[in-house]
């Protein structure tokens with residue numbers, strides 16, 4: 024191993040595309056980032072311009088590689104991590120998308136999902152895929168594109184179209200249209216992949232009427248995904264890992280032992296518990312997913328997915344204009360010694376785990392004449408803690424053991440007030456690592472593993488360093504009152520219909 028070698032991690036997220044160059048010790052050399060526009064064509068619909076996902080990825084990747092080179096490093100390997108479930112369909116011949124990327128937050132297929140539920144399909148889908156019937160996952164969105172874009176169904180049948188989650192789309196463009204592949208963690212979010220047999224499921228393809236010719240080859244998370252075309256980085260580079268962002272964070276947080284839990288706070292929040300080689304079925308409406316797949320061997324996880332975490336702070340900033348920068352939410356929340364009964368249920372795009380109600384919409388409770396910006400900021404941050412409490416309670420019940428500590432990361436955890444209220448509400452120590460870019464570093468670790476920079480997954484454990492541990496400090500009676508207010512508010516939204 025040459026100490027001047029470096030790895031490029033591409034982290035294509037919901038709000039921005041990032042590219043980070045890491046050295047062979049796992050240190051950050053440079054970060055390049057571009058935000059892009061969210062597209063909201065109708066109530067409950069969320070789209071991205073797939074071309075923009077590619078152009079921002081290409082620009083940030085090149086910027087990071089050029090900067091690393093100027094500092095004397097030699098890029099040797101590329102890893103990709105990405106927002107999951109988001110659905111892209113393109114023409115194999117032209118490489119052009121036939122529709123915008125339909126984002127994981129999109130709820131356009133909610134009615135169809137509830138019809139499929141009523142027709143009794145949910146149990147079989149859960150048994151094969153580990154997922155619950157919800158528009159969150161790709162299958163119904165992919166079927167929507169085939170049904171609603173003119174000529175798409177005919178072209179799909181003729182083998183002229185390709186489908187991919189964002190990893191696959193970026194790989195297609197990076198390799199000049201030569202490689203159509205994904206990894207098992209991304210595949211398992213489509214609702215078309217059998218997590219026990221590790222293959223596309225024929226019965227599910229038939230149920231959703233998806234021709235198999237659309238689908239990418241499924242590989243390990245650390246694998247040979249082909250080489251980039253020379254124009255992108257000035258020389259071809261091997262792409263040696265692909266992994267969904269929440270799975271990458273498990274690797275970046277080195278949660279390799281069964282029972283370890285990480286939670287990532289970006290646009291949404293996703294808590295995953297490593298369950299080793301057992302695909303644990305949840306009795307509490309969590310989903311069963313892959314943590315990662317290496318050397319053909321799947322490691323499983325239980326996942327709780329919350330659709331709105333940092334997005335609630337974006338709403339304070341962009342929707343209400345209460346703050347100019349996300350960081351101001353901390354100072355506002357600190358001004359109050361309690362929430363004074365004000366709760367925000369941020370069900371802007373429905374509620375995820377453990378409620379799974381795509382039709383629920385957000386609400387504020389407990390407003391009085393005294394309610395001010397501080398209450399709203401506090402309620403938005405607290406909502407993240409209550410939602411995590413719902414997930415951790417479900418996870419402990421499924422695992423039959425309490426969660427001993429929670430490792431956190433993502434853009435929100437820079438907020439000390441949030442992390443403390445989180446520890447208080449879940450009554451569990453919360454650990455913040457020195458590097459909170461865990462998603463990107465997870466992808467870099469796997470690329471480095473495939474490239475031979477690190478000898479094994481286990482050897483990465485010593486890379487993880489604690490920056491700060493937040494101990495629960497809230498008196499129990501206060502905690503119970505706070506949680507009771509949340510529990511009282513949430514059921515008032517469930518089952519309401521917004522279509």
Ligand SMILES: Nc1ncnc2c1ncn2[C@@H]1O[C@H](COP(=O)(O)OP(=O)(O)O)[C@@H](O)[C@H]1O
Nearest residue numbers: 036037038289290333334336349350434435438
């Ligand atoms: N200091 C802060 N306090 C609270 N939320 C924050 C803070 N800084 C950033 N955020 C939120 O974190 C999110 C960005 O995190 P990031 O991990 O980059 O998201 P993603 O990967 O989903 O694009 C935004 O939704 C933003 O509102």
Ligand SMILES: O=P(O)(O)OC[C@H](O)CO
Nearest residue numbers: 036037106107289290291
């Ligand atoms: O882009 P993020 O970090 O909000 O992650 C999105 C998730 O992968 C959606 O499942």
